[in-house]
Amino acid sequence: MELKLMRRTQPRHSLAVTRDSLATKAHPQEQKPTLTEKDLKFDFDYSQIRDPRRTPGRVKRLRYEERELSEEWLSKFHIPNHKSPHTDPLHTFYDLHKCHKKGPNGSPTNDSAGFQLDYKKVADWMKPRQYSKKTMMNSMDRSLKRGVEEKQLAYETFFVDGKGPEADSLSVMDLIKAQMSKDLNVPYHQIDAKEIKNWGEKGFEKVKADEWWSKPNEVERARFSTMHRGAALRKKLMATQTETLLVESTPAMPLAATAEATIHTPSSAPSDRVSMASRLEKIAVTFQLSGVNFACSATNGLIIVGLPKMTADLHIPAALAFWPSSVQGLATASTLLLAGALADVVGARSVELVGCILSGVFMLACGFVQRGEELIALRALQGVALALHLSSSVALVTKTLARGRGRNFAFACLGLSQPLGFSFGLVLGGVLVETIGWRSGWYLYGGIVLFLSAVGFWSLPKAEPLGTLSEVLASVAIKVDWLGTLLASAFMALLCYFLAVISTDVYRIREAGSIVLLCLSLLALPLFVAWMHFQVKKGKPALIPNSFWRNHAFTSICVTIALSNSVINSLELFSSLFFQEIQHLSALNAAIRILPSVIVGIALNFTTGLVVHRIPAIWLIVTTSVLTAVSPLLMAVTDPSWTYWTTAFLAQVLMPVSADVLFTVGLIVVTETFPENKQAIAGSVFNAASQFGNAMGLAIMQVVSALVTKQNSGMKGNEALLEGYKASFWTMFAFMIVCASIGGVGLRHAGRVGLKRE
Known part of the structure; x- marks a missing residue:
C-alpha cells in the first residue's frame, strides 16, 4: 500500500473539502476497505536518520493525521462518518479528547507521535481561558529568553x-x-537545561562543530516536526519507566521518496548499538561469560576445602595461611575500575x-607450584x-542483547554461575583432595577456562578496528581517567586490606600500620570526589561523575548490593x-545443611531474570531484603539442641533471596545509569560494590564475634563462642533491615526495570 507524505509547506485548507470531494468521485459499486486507526500507523525510515538508535519514551507507532495525507491516498478507503470529530482518528485533537474522556484513572493514552499524554x-488545556495581549507577550518573552x-548552555556543553x-x-x-535524548535515554521533549547539564556531567565526549554538522534531510525534518507537536501535553517519564514498544503486525507504511537524502554516519559510538547477533551467538555469549564465572568461582571452593592440604604440601607459614583464599578478592577489588576504564576504550x-x-x-x-609464595602470587x-x-x-551482555527479558536472563545467569561454581568447587574439591590430589582441580578449571576462551573468539561480538598501536595508546x-582510577583503586585496595587485617585479629587495629592504611584509604575518597568535580567542570573524562550519586536508584542499589553481599557471605x-x-x-x-540455600539460589536466579521487568524494583528489593532478614534472625534464636527442621532449615532457604534478586536488579539499574559506551565501567562499579560488601561483612562480623566471645570467656564449654555467633547473626539482621530501608527510600521512583526499549 502506497502512502505519500505531503510537504509541510502545502496550505492546510487544501484538504478542507476532502470528504465531500471523495464522496462525489467514488463509484457507488466500488468496494473499499474501511479506514481504521491501524491503517494510519507508520514508522520513519531510520536508514535516513543520522542516529538510528530508537526514540526514548515512545511506546507506540506513529499515526498520521488528516492534514498530512493526500486526497489520492484517502480516496482508496471508505471513511466512516463520526458523530463527533473528536472520535475520528484523522482529527488533530482525537488523542486529547480520548485522554480527557478516560478521566484521571483511565488507561494510558498516547498522542499521534507515540508518546504518553498527561491527563x-x-x-488543564481543555479548560476555557481568557488571554490578554499583555499575558501573551509576556509568555512569548519568557519562552524566547528560555x-x-x-x-547557550547546549552549545557550551556539546561543542x-x-x-x-x-x-x-x-x-x-x-x-x-x-x-542527548538517546545518550541519556530520556524522551526528546524532556531535554531541558537540567538534562543538558546532566549530559555534560555524565562525561559524554564533546564534538567539533564543523565535523559534526550536516543539514537535516527531509525525513529528519519531518521527524522533528512530529516530536515537537503537542510536546507540552506529554507525561514526564523517568528513564526506567519507558514501556515496551508495541510493534504492529502490519508492515510499516513508507514515506514519500526523500529528496537528496543522505545517510549519515551515526554520531554514537559503535558500542552504543546492540550487535545483530543470531540466537545461537547470544546463547554462546551468555554460556561463555557464565562459564568463566563458574570456573573462577569453583577455584575459590577448591581453595577453601583444600587449603589445609595445600598448606602442608607447600609449607605455607602460619602468617600467610589465609592469603591463598583472600588475595584474589583483594586483587580483583583493586583493579576492577581500571579494567572497566580500559575495556570501554580498547x-x-x-x-x-x-x-x-x-x-x-x-x-x-x-597446579605446578612448589612453594606457598608462588601460589599466593599466582592467585x-x-x-x-x-x-x-x-x-x-x-559490557558484552549489553552489546549482544537488547534491553528486555533476554538481557535480564543473561544477567541472571551471570549471577547464578558464581554461587553455583563455588558450591561445585567445594564438593568436587573435597573429592579431588581425598583421591587424586588438589593439583588436578587447577588443571581441570584452567582447561575449562582456556576452552571457553576459544568459544569467546567465535561468539563474542566484534568491535570496530582500533587502529594502529600508536592510536590505541593515544x-x-x-580517554581513561587515570588519576580518578588510581584514587578509586587505592581507596578500595587499602580499605579492603585493612578490613582483611582486622578480621584475623581485631586488636591489630591499634598497630601503626593499620592506622596508616585506614587514614590513607579515607584520604583517597574525598580526593576522588574533588577530582571528579574538576574533570567534569573541564569537560574531560571522569570515571564516575559525582552527578551519578544524585541518582537515588543508582546510589541505593550500590549500597544495598554491598550490604546484601556482606550478609550472605558472612551468613x-x-x-x-x-x-x-x-x-x-x-x-x-x-555442607548438606547449607545445600538448600544453593538450590533456592539457582531457582531464584532463573525466575528473577524472567519476571524482573513485570514487578516494580522497590517491591522486589524491599520484599526480598525483609525475607533474607528473617534468616539471621532465625539463626540468632536457634537453640543448639533443636533439630535442623525447627529453624535452621527455613533460615537456609531464605538466606540467598535478597542477594540473588539484587544481582539481577542491580545490574540492570547500574547499566541503565551509565551511558551505553561506558558499560564496562558500569560492570566494574557493580562488582566493586559486591567485593567491598564481601570484605566489609566478613571483617565486621568476625570482629563482633571475637569481641563478644572474649567478653563471655568465663562461660562453660562453647557457650562463649555461641554468644559470639549469635551477636554476629543479630548484626546481620540489622544490616538487612537497613538494606530494606535504603531500597525502599531510594527506589520509590524507579518503577519497573529491565523493560524492552524502542
Whole structure:
C-alpha cells in the first residue's frame, strides 16, 4: 500500500473539502476497505536518520493525521462518518479528547507521535481561558529568553569550543537534543537545561562543530516536526519507566521518496548499538561469560576445602595461611575500575579474551607450584585477570542483547554461575583432595577456562578496528581517567586490606600500620570526589561523575548490593561454623545443611531474570531484603539442641533471596545509569560494590564475634563462642533491615526495570 507524505509547506485548507470531494468521485459499486486507526500507523525510515538508535519514551507507532495525507491516498478507503470529530482518528485533537474522556484513572493514552499524554495537562488545556495581549507577550518573552539561555548552555556543553556551526540554530538544537535524548535515554521533549547539564556531567565526549554538522534531510525534518507537536501535553517519564514498544503486525507504511537524502554516519559510538547477533551467538555469549564465572568461582571452593592440604604440601607459614583464599578478592577489588576504564576504550571483547586466557594460564600454573609464595602470587595475578573478565562481561551482555527479558536472563545467569561454581568447587574439591590430589582441580578449571576462551573468539561480538598501536595508546592516554582510577583503586585496595587485617585479629587495629592504611584509604575518597568535580567542570573524562550519586536508584542499589553481599557471605560462613563448632557436625553434614540455600539460589536466579521487568524494583528489593532478614534472625534464636527442621532449615532457604534478586536488579539499574559506551565501567562499579560488601561483612562480623566471645570467656564449654555467633547473626539482621530501608527510600521512583526499549 502506497502512502505519500505531503510537504509541510502545502496550505492546510487544501484538504478542507476532502470528504465531500471523495464522496462525489467514488463509484457507488466500488468496494473499499474501511479506514481504521491501524491503517494510519507508520514508522520513519531510520536508514535516513543520522542516529538510528530508537526514540526514548515512545511506546507506540506513529499515526498520521488528516492534514498530512493526500486526497489520492484517502480516496482508496471508505471513511466512516463520526458523530463527533473528536472520535475520528484523522482529527488533530482525537488523542486529547480520548485522554480527557478516560478521566484521571483511565488507561494510558498516547498522542499521534507515540508518546504518553498527561491527563492533568490535557484537562488543564481543555479548560476555557481568557488571554490578554499583555499575558501573551509576556509568555512569548519568557519562552524566547528560555530558548536563548538553553541554546547557550547546549552549545557550551556539546561543542568543543562552545561555538556551534554557522547554521540555523533551531535545526542545530533539534539535532543536539536528539543525540542527548538517546545518550541519556530520556524522551526528546524532556531535554531541558537540567538534562543538558546532566549530559555534560555524565562525561559524554564533546564534538567539533564543523565535523559534526550536516543539514537535516527531509525525513529528519519531518521527524522533528512530529516530536515537537503537542510536546507540552506529554507525561514526564523517568528513564526506567519507558514501556515496551508495541510493534504492529502490519508492515510499516513508507514515506514519500526523500529528496537528496543522505545517510549519515551515526554520531554514537559503535558500542552504543546492540550487535545483530543470531540466537545461537547470544546463547554462546551468555554460556561463555557464565562459564568463566563458574570456573573462577569453583577455584575459590577448591581453595577453601583444600587449603589445609595445600598448606602442608607447600609449607605455607602460619602468617600467610589465609592469603591463598583472600588475595584474589583483594586483587580483583583493586583493579576492577581500571579494567572497566580500559575495556570501554580498547573494547570489551579484547579485554575479555585477555582476561580469560590469563585466568586459564594462571590456574594451570597453580597446579605446578612448589612453594606457598608462588601460589599466593599466582592467585593475586588470577584476581587481576578476573577483574578484566568481570568488567568486560557486563559490557558484552549489553552489546549482544537488547534491553528486555533476554538481557535480564543473561544477567541472571551471570549471577547464578558464581554461587553455583563455588558450591561445585567445594564438593568436587573435597573429592579431588581425598583421591587424586588438589593439583588436578587447577588443571581441570584452567582447561575449562582456556576452552571457553576459544568459544569467546567465535561468539563474542566484534568491535570496530582500533587502529594502529600508536592510536590505541593515544586513546588510552586521553580517554581513561587515570588519576580518578588510581584514587578509586587505592581507596578500595587499602580499605579492603585493612578490613582483611582486622578480621584475623581485631586488636591489630591499634598497630601503626593499620592506622596508616585506614587514614590513607579515607584520604583517597574525598580526593576522588574533588577530582571528579574538576574533570567534569573541564569537560574531560571522569570515571564516575559525582552527578551519578544524585541518582537515588543508582546510589541505593550500590549500597544495598554491598550490604546484601556482606550478609550472605558472612551468613554462609557463620552457619557452617555453627553446625560444626556448636552442634559438632562433620564438614560434610554441615555442607548438606547449607545445600538448600544453593538450590533456592539457582531457582531464584532463573525466575528473577524472567519476571524482573513485570514487578516494580522497590517491591522486589524491599520484599526480598525483609525475607533474607528473617534468616539471621532465625539463626540468632536457634537453640543448639533443636533439630535442623525447627529453624535452621527455613533460615537456609531464605538466606540467598535478597542477594540473588539484587544481582539481577542491580545490574540492570547500574547499566541503565551509565551511558551505553561506558558499560564496562558500569560492570566494574557493580562488582566493586559486591567485593567491598564481601570484605566489609566478613571483617565486621568476625570482629563482633571475637569481641563478644572474649567478653563471655568465663562461660562453660562453647557457650562463649555461641554468644559470639549469635551477636554476629543479630548484626546481620540489622544490616538487612537497613538494606530494606535504603531500597525502599531510594527506589520509590524507579518503577519497573529491565523493560524492552524502542
